[in-house]
Amino acid sequence: MSTTTGFAEEATTSPTSPIVHLDDVGKSYGNVHALRGVTLAVRQGEITCVLGDNGAGKSTLIKIIAGLHEHTDGVLSVNGEERRFSSPRESLDSGIATVYQDLALAPLMSVWRNFFLGNEITKALGTMDATKMKRIAHEELTKMGISIPNLEQPVGMLSGGQRQCIAIARAIYFGAKVLILDEPTAALGVKQSGVVLKYIVKARDAGLGVVFITHNPHHAYLVGNHFVVLKLGRVSLDTHRADISLEQLTNEMAGGSELEALSHELRGVDPELVVERVEGNGQVAVESPLDKGAG
């Protein structure tokens, strides 16, 4: 808890003042407190990693910043000004772009239509300038190193990594100052995750403040400047990269003592054991050390 208040003080005195600042923010759904007393600062050119297990409140936190849910307690300020977002549009207009887990891409629509969705370039009478939009989409995607030969292809036919990159490229192109990434690597393979992490660093180098939400401490430690660990809707750790090692982060993230207990429990399991099927009745004939323990 002391780290939290320490960071809050530092946030107000630091030379690079935070673009987005959350002070003691909470969200309750009736009697369910999904998030309590969260303090967080997002600065330009920094990657803030928010870690936590499933149900720790990560999604609720980003939904507040992205304008999908209003917070019920505390203060959310953007550029030092107190804000309360009632729609994603307001959040977008303040320069906060969110790339969701489900990517916010319409699967049946083509790549270029998705790229410009909500920000269409129009000529007279609300007509879209399709040629210009296709050209820009192609340029921006090439800049990010993504090659999509046919921009008319429906987004649903692309791979997860490609879709992720389209969503990130879109957010950067539309002048986001803060980029929120909700578990961008969760559903990706090793190589694709690497590509996405590279784009996250590119976004940081472009001067954006990045909030990287993940439950993978390895991915977070590869790129993060600052780490916030959520547990049961509260901040359980808040620290700079300099003050923590990957082991400590993993340990903290996995719940420290809980992991200890789990590894103790799993110690009895023989990982080399191969289970064999007995032909005929289909019964599994094996003596598991776990069964022994339980019995």
Add this chain to the structure above:
Amino acid sequence: MASTLTAPPTVDDRVSSRSLGARLLSRPEVGSLVGAVVVLVFFLIVAPPFRELATTGTILYQSALIGVMAVPVALLMIGGEFDLSAGVAVTTAGLTAGLFSYQFSTNVWVGVAVSLVVMICIGAFNGWLLMRTGLPSFLVTLGTFFILQGLNLGVTRVLSGTVSSNSISDMDGFSSAQAVFASEFKLGPLNVKILVVWWIVFVALGTWVLLKTKVGNWIFAVGGDAAAARAVGVPVKRVKIGLFITVGVFAWFSGMHLLFNQAVVQSGEGVGKEFIYIIAAVVGGCLLTGGYGSVVGSAIGALIFGMTQLGVVYAGWNADWFKAFLGVMLLLATIVNLAVKRRADLR
């Protein structure tokens, strides 16, 4: 075993560019076009009067009666919603204009304007209630369907004492309104109803909005993934309410045709038409789940309907067979649609 390494290509070559033919085949309306050609050839063979040029005008008119409403219904379906009240709403529009003009002895154009306002309100109410409650549009518009059906019969009975509105054929402005909504003209050997012209204009307009404008992009998005659309700043509620209002406005137009074609409107009319509109849209390639479809397709769907309806008569068969025949045609068209789309996607 030696492994060979090849330099990775700089350009992703897994997706080869598709031929023009394949791209055309992946358009949503292609399946319905194949279906329409099959129906056309079939009736050209079995129904001799079908081959006469003069009947073309009649077939087009029959199709336009459905086609005009299929335009907004297709747009609404692409936007991810249904409107079951669309059929009876047409009758409501006609009755409102007819009864208002007659009861208040106004110029018929006043009734026409009042009717437009009422229809916009009905559309807005449908959309607003849907957005407000989050109920499925099937339920909300089923409610409106029954309300309008009841009001059509009840109010007409109270005001005119019969099951139809009073004739307004001798009232001020009738002939000018008829010229706009329900006239016909000669084009060579063809008698063309003005509704057919309007239909073509509406299909062109709807296609332009859907494919070329920002709003069209939003319609695809709210139907394809409403949450995603909202997250990138598309005003989902406004788009959907706007689509319901569009259905209302088109119902008004169709109602005006009904009124000025006959000078009276039967209050029980329109029940069951909503399904025909939906079917025309689905045959034309609209997905029932939204996010995909075409306005041109809905026009082809309406054309299949018109050809079948008249083809059965021209072939000298009892009209009782029409519905069964129609059902078979629709199933076939939809299956062809699906098959063509699958094959096109694989190319």
